């Protein structure tokens with residue numbers, strides 16, 4: 001690639017805006033007596049961070065939450081405070097740094113049409129609210145490990161991806177599921193950065209897509225999904241680096257060709273298809289041995305498969321020659 005692209009997303013943790021900056025700003029506002037206005041998500045404040053849930057009047061699915069908790073998925077650490085996981089985000093459609101939560105309020109989440117196409121019995125399109133009527137929502141506590149070496153632990157609400165696969169009825173030739181984010185520069189100014197390969201794309205093998213852990217999240221913290229976290233539906237694959245968990249999906253395509261994802265297109269030597277978490281395989285430019293927990297700044301050792309080996313490791317037994325961990 002000839003264009004020299006500055007990718008903030010790839011910055012080393014030490015170079016990235018420390019989340020303590022956001023923290024300090026909030027404390028300053030509180031001291032000024034603006035704390036409650038800020039909590040309501042006032043976007044006009046000079047550095048207001050909107051961490052309130054999506055306003056119910058614009059989200060007809062608000063009444064579906066909270067969903068019943070599935071106790072099978074437990075955490076080895078405290079849950080990340082919502083104010084951190086909803087103000088420190090990666091969503092290039094809204095900018096290259098982590099402070100995009102205000103900008104992301106431009107995302108229009110209704111109407112929201114989802115297309116299912118490719119190698120399926122019958123291609124279909126449906127509105128998000130129709131899809132939500134066909135699935136059973138539940139809450140799961142999952143860890144999330146970004147390839148940049150920060151992590152969080154959040155309560156997602158949503159449904160198993162395998163339930164969507166069952167709805168789609170893929171034909172026997174389908175080997176992969178490719179997922180695509182919306183493309184509309186008028187509501188996502190980041191998509192005017194023409195040197196990025198929009199729309200954002202990600203993919204899984206059919207075996208991965210139907211693994212128990214693969215989850216479509218439609219909400220978090222007991223309410224519908226905040227825009228900055230990928231409303232109205234995003235992927236959660238907690239054993240893989242965070243860039244696999246594609247946000248604001250509009251299309252699920254079943255195919256026999258391995259999808260080439262957004263980050264792989266930009267830099268295949270650093271971001272591959274599999275992207276399974278492994279502390280022993282460093283990123284070419286930094287170690288993956290430990291992670292910074294969002295919120296307090298504490299570091300913890302990173303676990304193989306991000307701690308989810310019992311669910312997923314066996315899928316890769318016959319793939320040892322592949323580059324599974326980048």
Ligand SMILES: Nc1nc2c(c(=O)[nH]1)N[C@H]1C(S)=C(S)[C@@H](COP(=O)(O)O)O[C@H]1N2
Nearest residue numbers: 089090091092146181200242243245246247
């Ligand atoms: N469409 C889209 N999906 C995306 C991204 C993005 O830039 N665009 N960033 C990914 C990365 S690198 C991470 S770590 C997670 C961040 O999710 P969060 O903001 O909810 O923490 O979203 C992933 N999904």
Ligand SMILES: [Mo]
Nearest residue numbers: 146147242243
């Ligand atoms: Mo990430």
